[in-house]
Amino acid sequence: MSDERHADELYLTEESLTRLVDELLTAGTEVIAPAVTGSCASPAAIASAACLRPGAAPELIEYAALHDASQMALGRGLPNLSLKGFFLPQEEALVSWRRRGTGLELRGPRVDAPSRIALGVKPCDAAALEIVDKVMNWDTKDELWNGRREATTVFTLACPVEDESCFCAAVGGTPDGTRGADGLFTPVEGGYMVQATTDKGRAFIDSHLAAHAGEPAQSDSLRRQAAGFRSAARERIAGHLAIDGPAIRDWVAANFDDPLLTSLGIRCNGCGACTSVCPTCHCFDIVDEPDGVSCGTRRRCWDTCQTGRFTSHASGHNPREDQNVRFRQRINHKFAIYPLRFGEILCTGCGRCTRVCHAGQDLVEILSEIDDAARRGRPAVTADSDGGGEG
Amino acid sequence: MTIYQPDLVTVVDVIDETPDTRSLRLEFQDEATREAFGFHSGQFGEYSVFGAGEATFCIASPPTRPGAIECCFKLVGKVTTALREVDIGDTIGFRGPYGNWFPVDEWRGKDVVFVAGGIGLAPVRCVIWNILDRRDEFGDLTIVYGARTVQDLVYKRELQEWQARDDVTTVVTVDPGGETPEWEGRVGFVPTVLAEVAPSAANAVAVICGPPVMIKFSFPVLEKLGFADDAVYTTLEMRMKCGVGKCGRCNIGSVYVCKDGPVFTAAQLKKLPAEY
Numbered sequence: 001m002s003d004e005r006h007a008d009e010l011y012l013t014e015e016s017l018t019r020l021v022d023e024l025l026t027a028g029t030e031v032i033a034p035a036v037t038g039s040c041a042s043p044a045a046i047a048s049a050a051c052l053r054p055g056a057a058p059e060l061i062e063y064a065a066l067h068d069a070s071q072m073a074l075g076r077g078l079p080n081l082s083l084k085g086f087f088l089p090q091e092e093a094l095v096s097w098r099r100r101g102t103g104l105e106l107r108g109p110r111v112d113a114p115s116r117i118a119l120g121v122k123p124c125d126a127a128a129l130e131i132v133d134k135v136m137n138w139d140t141k142d143e144l145w146n147g148r149r150e151a152t153t154v155f156t157l158a159c160p161v162e163d164e165s166c167f168c169a170a171v172g173g174t175p176d177g178t179r180g181a182d183g184l185f186t187p188v189e190g191g192y193m194v195q196a197t198t199d200k201g202r203a204f205i206d207s208h209l210a211a212h213a214g215e216p217a218q219s220d221s222l223r224r225q226a227a228g229f230r231s232a233a234r235e236r237i238a239g240h241l242a243i244d245g246p247a248i249r250d251w252v253a254a255n256f257d258d259p260l261l262t263s264l265g266i267r268c269n270g271c272g273a274c275t276s277v278c279p280t281c282h283c284f285d286i287v288d289e290p291d292g293v294s295c296g297t298r299r300r301c302w303d304t305c306q307t308g309r310f311t312s313h314a315s316g317h318n319p320r321e322d323q324n325v326r327f328r329q330r331i332n333h334k335f336a337i338y339p340l341r342f343g344e345i346l347c348t349g350c351g352r353c354t355r356v357c358h359a360g361q362d363l364v365e366i367l368s369e370i371d372d373a374a375r376r377g378r379p380a381v382t383a384d385s386d387g388g389g390e391g
Numbered sequence: 392m393t394i395y396q397p398d399l400v401t402v403v404d405v406i407d408e409t410p411d412t413r414s415l416r417l418e419f420q421d422e423a424t425r426e427a428f429g430f431h432s433g434q435f436g437e438y439s440v441f442g443a444g445e446a447t448f449c450i451a452s453p454p455t456r457p458g459a460i461e462c463c464f465k466l467v468g469k470v471t472t473a474l475r476e477v478d479i480g481d482t483i484g485f486r487g488p489y490g491n492w493f494p495v496d497e498w499r500g501k502d503v504v505f506v507a508g509g510i511g512l513a514p515v516r517c518v519i520w521n522i523l524d525r526r527d528e529f530g531d532l533t534i535v536y537g538a539r540t541v542q543d544l545v546y547k548r549e550l551q552e553w554q555a556r557d558d559v560t561t562v563v564t565v566d567p568g569g570e571t572p573e574w575e576g577r578v579g580f581v582p583t584v585l586a587e588v589a590p591s592a593a594n595a596v597a598v599i600c601g602p603p604v605m606i607k608f609s610f611p612v613l614e615k616l617g618f619a620d621d622a623v624y625t626t627l628e629m630r631m632k633c634g635v636g637k638c639g640r641c642n643i644g645s646v647y648v649c650k651d652g653p654v655f656t657a658a659q660l661k662k663l664p665a666e667y
Contacts, residue, residue: 094395097441104441104482108396139650140635143393253645256664283639286395286632290442298441300395303638310640311666313630314446314468317603319643319666329666333642340645 010205010213011222013191020212021069021119030116032086032152034079035064035071063118063125074120075187078162082279082350083118083125084132087148091301094144094286099294111143113151117204120157120185123177124168124348128279129154130180134342135282153204154181155194158226161233165351167241167364173348175233186226193226241364243371245335245345251374252336256328260373264331264366265323267359272304274353274361280334280346283310305329331366394635397439397484398424402477403459408545411466412510413475414451417485418459429488430454432495432518433626433654436487437634438462443473447631449653450488451513453520460485463513463545489634490653493518493598493624502530504590504618506609508581508601509538512545514626515600523559532559533590537581537605540569562588582608592617599625610657620658627653627660627667643667 012020024031038060061079063086066072096107129149136142158176159166168175178184182201185192194209196202205213255261275281285303290296303310306326312318320326338346347363354362404416415438419425430450439445446468452461464471477483495518503522507515515536522529534553538544544563553561564577564584577584581601590597597618599609606625613623629641629648641648644664655663 094393095397099441102480102482104399104484106396106399106484108392111393135637138636140394140637142637256644282637284632284637286445286638288439288442288444296442298395298439298444300638303632303640305639311630313628314471319629325666329642332644333639337642337645341647 009186009193009195009223009226010210011188011191011215011219012185012194012209012213015191016212016214017074017119017191018069018072020209021066021072024117024208025066025068030114031066031069032063032083032116032118033066033072033120034061034074034076035066036060036073036076037062037064063121065116072120074157074185075160078122078350078352079125081277082128082352083121084128084279084282086118086152087129087145088132088282088284088302091299092144094298094300096297097295109144111147113147115151115153118152118154121154121181122159122350123156123175123179123181124159124166124173124350125279126154126156126180127168127173127177127348128180128350131280131342131344131346131348132282133180134344135338138342153200155183155185155201155204156181157192158184158186158230159233160229161236161240163351163355164240165354165364166237166349167351167367168349169234169237170241170243170367171245171345171347171349175237176230186229188222188225188229193222241349241367243367244375245339247374248367248370249336249339249345251377252332252370253340255373256332258373260369261328261331262324265325265327268306268323268327268361269359270306270308270323270326271358272306273356273358274363275304275306275330276302277352277356279348279350279352305333327361331370335367335370395486395633397437397445397486399482400460400485402479402481402483405477405479408463408547409543412463412543412545413466414461414463414545415474415477415483416452416459416461417483419485420482425458428457428460430460431488431492432521433492433514434488434490435634435649435653436460436462436485436489437631438464438470438474439484439486440470440473440477441484443470445484445486445632446470446474447628447634449514449517449626451517453517453524455521455524463510463516465510486634490649491651493626493654495521498522498596499528500530500594502591502593502595503532504595504597505532505534505536506581506585506597506599506601506613507534507536508605509543510545511601511605512536513600515598516546516549518598519553523553523556526558530594531590533588534559534561535564535581535585535588536562537564537566537577537579537584538569539566541565541571541574543569560588560590580608581605582612585609586612586615589616592619592622596622596624599623613657620661621656623657624654625657625660627655629653629667 036059098105136145178197182198183196284300311320334346399420400417406414435449437445448462451463631641632638636647636650643666
């Protein structure tokens with residue numbers, strides 16, 4: 001990334017950011033940002049990299065709709081859950097019904113969300129939004145997703161690379177990315193350098209942020225500091241996982257029954273934690289919740305391909321009966337099916353699935369193995385020929 | 392209104408096909424929707440009983456007979472149990488039509504062979520009536536239909552109607568042991584009877600739907616009769632939720648059954664991982 005792109009960066013001090021956020025909140029604008037929402041004593045905190053940082057306070061970070069600016073915890077680690085819940089909520093109403101005699105009245109949810117701003121978003125979480133846009137719009141349009149996407153201005157915060165589980169660069173991302181976002185914050189001494197990358201981002205800067213920005217005498221040095229932060233992060237991630245995405249795509253698609261792909265679930269307990277924390281997993285269930293006798297709400301809820309119920313037919317037949325093939329589906333969907341259908345890897349390398357897994361499933365390790373097989377052009381091995389044949 | 396909000400439909404008829412299989416005839420409550428609604432043979436919908444949820448069935452009535460749609464379902468799960476409770480005059484929900492369809496227009500001038508088992512006749516029936524309503528456009532028609540027992544045959548009155556017509560050959564069979572003393576039809580499994588009936592594959596297509604085991608053993612019979620894999624059409628059943636390619640449930644290999652299917656040729660099926 002050329003640093004000319006960052007030539008019109010503005011400087012925003014921590015205090016100015018706090019004032020800006022308070023001003024937005026006072027005006028009734030929803031502001032979403034990483035915030036400390038609890039302590040790491042909670043079992044749910046396993047994924048929080050902040051908990052593991054030497055000397056760090058044992059805090060649990062989540063993206064949250066702020067009540068006041070003091071809650072903001074920018075750059076204090078990877079939020080436990082990704083940002084996806086603000087676009088595809090864990091559960092939401094699709095339609096409510098009320099019976100009147102033999103008739104029925106239906107009421108749908110509002111699709112025009114009020115405008116809001118997300119700050120301090122991890123580049124991997126913002127990129128996921130643009131990737132999931134594809135499935136939400138490839139034929140029919142999901143109005144609920146699109147309404148929230150249109151209403152939200154997203155600024156990423158350049159990431160220092162949290163830990164060894166991060167691999168955004170392996171799947172086309174970068175720790176200072178703005179994909180799926182409207183602009184970028186880069187941490188510098190005393191605050192942030194801020195830049196818009198879309199019209200939506202520029203409009204936000206012009207109407208809200210610019211008034212709080214300063215033009216300090218040392219702006220050149222701050223710009224250099226920001227550029228240094230970004231290039232150091234890029235250098236750091238370059239030392240992590242490196243894979244050949246197209247080779248993996250083609251190999252997985254062509255070697256469906258390879259023992260490597262049919263034994264992936266041995267360690268997996270099928271709990272679905274990986275799909276919950278994943279910024280790109282978007283599969284959902286639709287369930288009816290009666291609210292008394294005559295009314296109720298139909299909701300969609302996050303679902304997971306890692307449970308047997310996901311595909312089981314009412315007849316009892318289940319096309320994916322064991323955990324190995326369910327885990328293969330997860331890999332297949334992310335690294336072959338979605339790339340073939342939508343031209344995108346359904347993974348942004350956030351590493352949450354690896355961090356959260358209590359059984360030790362490690363996507364970094366799995367991808368390395370598949371990449372190895374794909375690069376070597378390893379042919380499909382059948383049970384008969386495995387270890388037996390010549391050469 | 393979102394893509395997930397159903398249209399309201401009134402149940403205008405309830406027909407018991409077998410002790411555990413029932414047909415519903417449904418009419419859109421909104422007049423404009425009723426007028427505008429169109430679909431192709433093979434497309435499906437999401438039928439909902441509010442409070443129980445949605446279930447996926449093909450539209451079993453033909454597009455050549457607009458005004459109302461029909462579905463046929465077997466009592467197996469939560470939603471079908473609730474659907475058994477609805478009566479004439481009740482309101483339920485419908486979303487659709489979804490998915491692809493049998494390319495009936497491309498079959499003009501060809502012979503068509505229908506092979507169905509059990510409740511698998513429902514999607515095939517939609518095509519049968521579509522073609523019978525446009526009889527002059529097609530060549531010879533053959534129907535081979537079977538069920539486990541005489542009692543399990545669906546659309547019994549229509550089977551008689553088709554058997555009485557001289558412009559379609561209709562052969563009905565029941566599995567060995569499923570016959571009654573009064574049964575005058577064939578006794579034998581569908582693939583066996585199909586081999587005996589031996590419809591010509593020259594300038595012909597086959598439409599097949601039924602239990603997996605019936606499909607599995609009928610494919611080789613059709614192949615032996617000379618049907619090419621791309622002249623054999625079937626419709627896949629998968630657990631679905633959204634029906635519009637979002638929820639990820641019906642994904643097999645590179646295919647979303649709700650968008651790329653449910654209709655596939657045998658040639659397409661052979662390329663898919665066996666996860667259906």
